Amino acid sequence: MNTFTRAAFAATAALSLGTTASAQDLRLLAGWDSSYAAVGDVLMPFIERLEEETTADISINVLGPETVPPFEQLDPVSRGLFDMLYTNGAYHFNEIAVGMTLDAMNGTTEDLREGGVWQAVDAQYQELGLKLIAVLYDLNGYHIMLKDEVGEDALEGRRIRGTPIYHPVIEALGGSPVVLPGNEIYPALERGVVDGAAWPTVGAVAYKWFEVADYMMRPTFGQVSHMVLMNLETWNGLDDQTRSEIEAAAQSFELEANGLFDELAASERETLETEGMTVSELSQEMGEMISGAWFTGTLDLAATQNPEAVEEIRGLATEAGVDG
Incomplete structure (x- = not known):
């Protein structure tokens, strides 16, 4: 961990000790800054959807890679120093590699959910203290x-x-x-x-x-997966209704994200x-x-990182017909 990152962690920890934030006042680390269209044109509308469609008073504040470098963001979110993460699985390959398998698939998140791939990836991240909330796919690859x-x-x-x-x-x-x-x-x-x-x-x-x-x-x-993860303790600290509302909003927005990325790719x-x-x-x-x-x-x-988990995902993908 470099000096910059340690300083960011220390500042965050001090803030956490000095104040008691609401469980619905969430801080999200993004692996990219706003110059990447997947942030301004996809992530931000998704956040607005979550804030609008939950009855609880949820507020999500986005912090970019200037706060913590993108390849170092998984650990602070899994430890609860931040609440959410917007990333790609290849960015934290050395910690867990199953997220990057999503980029190898050939299908929408609806296909991956129906085939069990989405759930298998979620289960692996939960072992690290993280909950998969959504996969915002750019199917243009x-x-x-x-x-x-x-x-x-x-x-x-x-x-x-x-x-x-x-x-x-x-x-x-x-x-x-x-x-x-x-x-x-x-x-x-x-x-x-x-x-x-x-x-x-x-x-x-x-x-x-x-x-x-x-x-x-x-x-x-391939196709580009933009994963939205939440610290598992933060997730479990939300009430049942809020979790259900987040899941429903996320599943609906996943399909809309395909269209947003299609428009961005065509314009690009x-x-x-x-x-x-x-x-x-x-x-x-x-x-x-x-x-x-x-x-x-x-x-x-x-x-090479997660052989048993990847073997399971490979089998599920083949059975579901989303294997590239």
Whole structure:
């Protein structure tokens, strides 16, 4: 834990000791700041829905990664220093990896709930003191932005920025993964340190990557899960009616989130094309291959951390037909 994070924890603990907050006065840590559309255009409407559709006086205050860095946020929420978390499962892979399996699926949260995948992931997080509230899915998934268009040999010999979850797809396409944080993508593309960068289909506009990359690889792969978690003690401290109202509002909003992300992705692509980016298509064979590579690679990686839980999720996904 770095000095900045320790200071944030200490300040939070002091505040908790000095005041007695209402059980419905909740603080949410977000893994992204408001420049990411999944915060302003999806998370904030979801929070408004929770506040409106619960009879209890719930107030949710959002704190971003300037409070606690995104890869360090799971622990303080599980320990009750904060009440809620908005994150992606890959961000806390070293603590629990089952959340990242959600990105490998091929279906809405309704499909995942009906198939038991949603509940299996929830059960694993509860063992760490966290309750899964909602999975706000961007079904448009991930893509790779490139300086040069896809070749006959896909990405053979190219250096592609990607955190470990992307490595199976990058390697299957012949590329070499380079691990860089998001804030280093622009200069790395600009200086030629990397030849491309993997990222969700929503997000490139805000970071102006169209200035240093000319192509968007298609087809996309996977889907982007934005998890909303709550500290389990906080959850259990709410009355039965409030918990029921939150669950109903969350399940309803999960489906609405698909539409919100669809609109964001369409707007994003239009803007990128206006700024000069062009779609570059993989061959049909390569396009069909990366879907399987993404599903298998993501679950294999998650299994290195939580083998039994991931094996259960893999079986449920296959039975439900959402396995990539």
